[in-house]
Amino acid sequence: MQQTIKTAGLLVIGDEILSGRTKDTNTNAIALRLTETGINLREVRVIPDETDIIVAALRDFSVRFDYVFTTGGIGPTHDDKTAQAVAIAFDAPLERNAEAYARMVRHYGGESEMNPGRAKMADIPFGAALIDNPVSIAPGFIVKNVHVMAGVPHIMAAMLDSITPRLKGGPKVHSFSVSAAMGESRIAPGLEAIQNKYPDLSIGSYPRFNPAGPSVTLVARGTDAALAQKAVNDIAAEIRRLGGEPVFE
Amino acid sequence: MQQTIKTAGLLVIGDEILSGRTKDTNTNAIALRLTETGINLREVRVIPDETDIIVAALRDFSVRFDYVFTTGGIGPTHDDKTAQAVAIAFDAPLERNAEAYARMVRHYGGESEMNPGRAKMADIPFGAALIDNPVSIAPGFIVKNVHVMAGVPHIMAAMLDSITPRLKGGPKVHSFSVSAAMGESRIAPGLEAIQNKYPDLSIGSYPRFNPAGPSVTLVARGTDAALAQKAVNDIAAEIRRLGGEPVFE
Numbered sequence: 001m002q003q004t005i006k007t008a009g010l011l012v013i014g015d016e017i018l019s020g021r022t023k024d025t026n027t028n029a030i031a032l033r034l035t036e037t038g039i040n041l042r043e044v045r046v047i048p049d050e051t052d053i054i055v056a057a058l059r060d061f062s063v064r065f066d067y068v069f070t071t072g073g074i075g076p077t078h079d080d081k082t083a084q085a086v087a088i089a090f091d092a093p094l095e096r097n098a099e100a101y102a103r104m105v106r107h108y109g110g111e112s113e114m115n116p117g118r119a120k121m122a123d124i125p126f127g128a129a130l131i132d133n134p135v136s137i138a139p140g141f142i143v144k145n146v147h148v149m150a151g152v153p154h155i156m157a158a159m160l161d162s163i164t165p166r167l168k169g170g171p172k173v174h175s176f177s178v179s180a181a182m183g184e185s186r187i188a189p190g191l192e193a194i195q196n197k198y199p200d201l202s203i204g205s206y207p208r209f210n211p212a213g214p215s216v217t218l219v220a221r222g223t224d225a226a227l228a229q230k231a232v233n234d235i236a237a238e239i240r241r242l243g244g245e246p247v248f249e
Numbered sequence: 250m251q252q253t254i255k256t257a258g259l260l261v262i263g264d265e266i267l268s269g270r271t272k273d274t275n276t277n278a279i280a281l282r283l284t285e286t287g288i289n290l291r292e293v294r295v296i297p298d299e300t301d302i303i304v305a306a307l308r309d310f311s312v313r314f315d316y317v318f319t320t321g322g323i324g325p326t327h328d329d330k331t332a333q334a335v336a337i338a339f340d341a342p343l344e345r346n347a348e349a350y351a352r353m354v355r356h357y358g359g360e361s362e363m364n365p366g367r368a369k370m371a372d373i374p375f376g377a378a379l380i381d382n383p384v385s386i387a388p389g390f391i392v393k394n395v396h397v398m399a400g401v402p403h404i405m406a407a408m409l410d411s412i413t414p415r416l417k418g419g420p421k422v423h424s425f426s427v428s429a430a431m432g433e434s435r436i437a438p439g440l441e442a443i444q445n446k447y448p449d450l451s452i453g454s455y456p457r458f459n460p461a462g463p464s465v466t467l468v469a470r471g472t473d474a475a476l477a478q479k480a481v482n483d484i485a486a487e488i489r490r491l492g493g494e495p496v497f498e
Contacts, residue, residue, distance in 0.1 A: 018291065019422070020290075021455075023277045041269075043295065043296055075456060076437045077436075077437045118434045152456060175268070188327070195327050205329075206265060221264075
């Protein structure tokens with residue numbers, strides 16, 4: 001029985017990433033989670049806090065990928081534009097979400113603690129499902145196939161945990177690797193032959209440079225674990241043939 | 250005299266970023282350098298090692314931005330597809346670049362050391378300018394407005410240093426910030442009023458969550474340094490009005 005490959009796109013929303021002020025760490029956390037879940041992350045796009053650009057990217061990604069994830073832009077301040085952009089992109093107007101509002105009232109200790117900034121975080125596109133936020137309560141949300149999460153890494157991680165059980169992956173990609181203390185150019189021809197021998201696998205070569213001399217890690221990835229392991233054994237044999245010592249990771 | 254804003258797009262090319270195997274650190278290094286240079290990074294796109302996708306992204310970015318930068322995919326192995334993609338995108342066929350080849354022969358200690366993998370790194374689109382690589386010699390290159398760099402961070406950094414003097418920025422964006430130990434929702438209304446007062450500035454709010462309680466950093470960015478400083482002073486006054494203590498960074 002053939003399972004369909006599931007794809008995803010990630011929109012990282014925030015001027016602070018593009019200016020270099022903030023280092024994005026969410027991409028790697030989401031990429032690892034999707035790989036574990038059997039979802040193939042096909043594109044990450046970092047875009048500014050500009051409604052038109054966010055709307056266009058949401059519409060584009062929503063039709064191109066099975067799952068779309070966004071990080072950033074759902075806080076209480078004027079520069080948080082993601083919820084409004086989702087509302088425009090999918091014609092789902094922002095409404096005060098009663099459940100989200102109630103959670104926040106409970107968390108902050110009463111209606112009197114709900115200033116306009118906090119209330120803004122309960123304004124969510126009509127019909128959205130909420131994403132639990134055990135860290136700071138104000139929820140993320142899901143509209144169509146778009147999963148809208150916070151940008152603060154600790155909160156994003158909690159929201160990602162909340163949605164993971166609902167994500168339906170396809171066949172999982174298995175990855176095996178072997179390293180050697182040699183320049184990658186030496187193994188390039190043998191590696192290409194091995195890639196041609198296993199067209200269903202993706203074989204990658206990742207060099208490192210350090211003062212002691214070059215080294216390289218060769219990775220075979222594919223949905224057939226036994227096949228990927230076989231390819232890595234072939235690569236190890238090629239490393240030995242070239243006089244090197246394969247190191248399995 | 251009004252200077253034109255210069256824009257840039259960055260293509261991060263590599264399956265290993267999308268799978269989560271590798272954490273991309275090049276984006277932040279390039280973002281910071283562009284900000285210092287007065288170039289406005291408008292989009293970062295992470296894409297897989299697939300020629301068609303790279304070609305389409307190169308063509309799209311090349312017309313949309315003043316400067317395009319790419320990282321990854323110019324090594325000696327079969328999964329390095331960036332040079333071929335640039336050749337296709339801009340109809341500039343790959344040719345053995347004599348200068349690149351000569352540099353590598355010198356570096357490796359003679360023609361006999363030039364295996365096919367190394368020679369592949371001297372196959373560069375016709376008419377390209379070379380980007381010096383003092384770390385591992387095999388150069389990057391420039392075709393039209395596209396600057397093609399290595400993916401290994403240490404090599405990318407050396408190539409970025411090589412091209413920086415040639416980048417012509419527009420007016421530099423200055424950034425000032427102030428922090429306070431309060432939730433960002435409290436300052437949200439005052440901050441929006443300050444943003445409205447200074448439409449030429451971009452004012453951002455960046456919360457942090459930690460066990461001791463919330464804190465927030467407010468940032469004013471713009472090409473007029475005095476104006477950005479003035480806005481930050483207004484924000485500090487608003488923090489004091491709310492009973493907080495502004496901390497300048």
